[in-house]
Amino acid sequence: MCRWLAYSGTPLLLDTILYRPKHSLIDQSLHARMGVETTNGDGFGIGWYAPESGSDTPAILRDIGPAWNNRNLREIAQHVKSHLLFAHIRASTGTAVQQTNCHPFRHGRWMWMHNGSVKGFHEMRRELSLAVDPGLFLDIEGTTDSEVMFFLAMTLGLEEDPPQAVAKMVGLLERTGREHGIAAPVQMTVAVTDGTTVWAFRYASEGGARSLYYSTKVDSLRAQHPDATYLQELSEDTRLIVSEPLGDLPGAWNEVPEHSYGIVHGGHDSLHEFAPIMP
Structure with missing residues (x-):
C-alpha cells in the first residue's frame, strides 16, 4: 500500500512538512508503522499550488525512486513554499x-491520490476504463487502479459535487466487482482537491479501511501546549490529513472514522458519513 499527506493552511516551505516532523512522510517511506508494508520505496510524488505564479493548476514532481534519498526532492523542499500540498x-x-x-x-486544477487497492482490477480494468468519459480517456497515462478511480470520479461529476462523484465511483467499482465474483473490491483512503477545498475519504467494502488521521485545530493545540513555539507560526486555518501521525504531540491527531469523509475549506472542516451510490 502507500502513505500520503494533505496540507492546507499557512504557506510553508515544503521541508517543514515533508522532512522536519519526527515521523515525517520521508521517515515513513522507510519506517511506516500503520501500513501493510514498512517500506514505501516504489516511487513518490508531490503536488502543490503556487497562486503567485498566476496559474490555478498545481505543479507536480514525481519519480520512481524512493523518497528517502532523492536529492531533487530535498532541494525543492528547501526552496518552495505552498499553502496547499499533496505528498x-x-x-x-x-x-x-x-x-x-x-x-x-x-487533471486541470484537480489533484487526486489514493492508498489502497481495487481487488480484481486486472480482470475489471478494460470494463472500468471504458466507463471513463471518452473526452477524458486519453488523459489516463498510467496503469493503476488509482488513476482509473480518479477519471471515473471526473466522469461522474467530480467538478460539480466531489462527495457524490466519489460515492458513485465506489458504487460502480462494487457493482462491477460483484459481476466478476468479487464481493469486496474497494479498499481506499483518498484525497482530492481543486486547489481551494480538500476532500478526504476513508472506506472499505469489507473489513477495516486503511488508517487515516486529521490534525486538531491549531487554537486548541496552542491552549494545550503553550510551550510549543512552532504552533505560533501557524494560522488557525492550518490542517493536515495523514495516513499516519507525523509525531506524538498529545492531542494533535484524530482518527477519521470508518466510512466517512472530511471537508477542509478556508479554516473550516467537517466530517460526514460516506456510502457508495449505485450509478
Whole structure:
C-alpha cells in the first residue's frame, strides 16, 4: 500500500512538512508503522499550488525512486513554499514502478491520490476504463487502479459535487466487482482537491479501511501546549490529513472514522458519513 499527506493552511516551505516532523512522510517511506508494508520505496510524488505564479493548476514532481534519498526532492523542499500540498509515497500493489503510476494525479486544477487497492482490477480494468468519459480517456497515462478511480470520479461529476462523484465511483467499482465474483473490491483512503477545498475519504467494502488521521485545530493545540513555539507560526486555518501521525504531540491527531469523509475549506472542516451510490 502507500502513505500520503494533505496540507492546507499557512504557506510553508515544503521541508517543514515533508522532512522536519519526527515521523515525517520521508521517515515513513522507510519506517511506516500503520501500513501493510514498512517500506514505501516504489516511487513518490508531490503536488502543490503556487497562486503567485498566476496559474490555478498545481505543479507536480514525481519519480520512481524512493523518497528517502532523492536529492531533487530535498532541494525543492528547501526552496518552495505552498499553502496547499499533496505528498505521496508508493508501495506498488502489482502495477509497474513507473513515473506515470506515481501519485498525485492531476487533471486541470484537480489533484487526486489514493492508498489502497481495487481487488480484481486486472480482470475489471478494460470494463472500468471504458466507463471513463471518452473526452477524458486519453488523459489516463498510467496503469493503476488509482488513476482509473480518479477519471471515473471526473466522469461522474467530480467538478460539480466531489462527495457524490466519489460515492458513485465506489458504487460502480462494487457493482462491477460483484459481476466478476468479487464481493469486496474497494479498499481506499483518498484525497482530492481543486486547489481551494480538500476532500478526504476513508472506506472499505469489507473489513477495516486503511488508517487515516486529521490534525486538531491549531487554537486548541496552542491552549494545550503553550510551550510549543512552532504552533505560533501557524494560522488557525492550518490542517493536515495523514495516513499516519507525523509525531506524538498529545492531542494533535484524530482518527477519521470508518466510512466517512472530511471537508477542509478556508479554516473550516467537517466530517460526514460516506456510502457508495449505485450509478
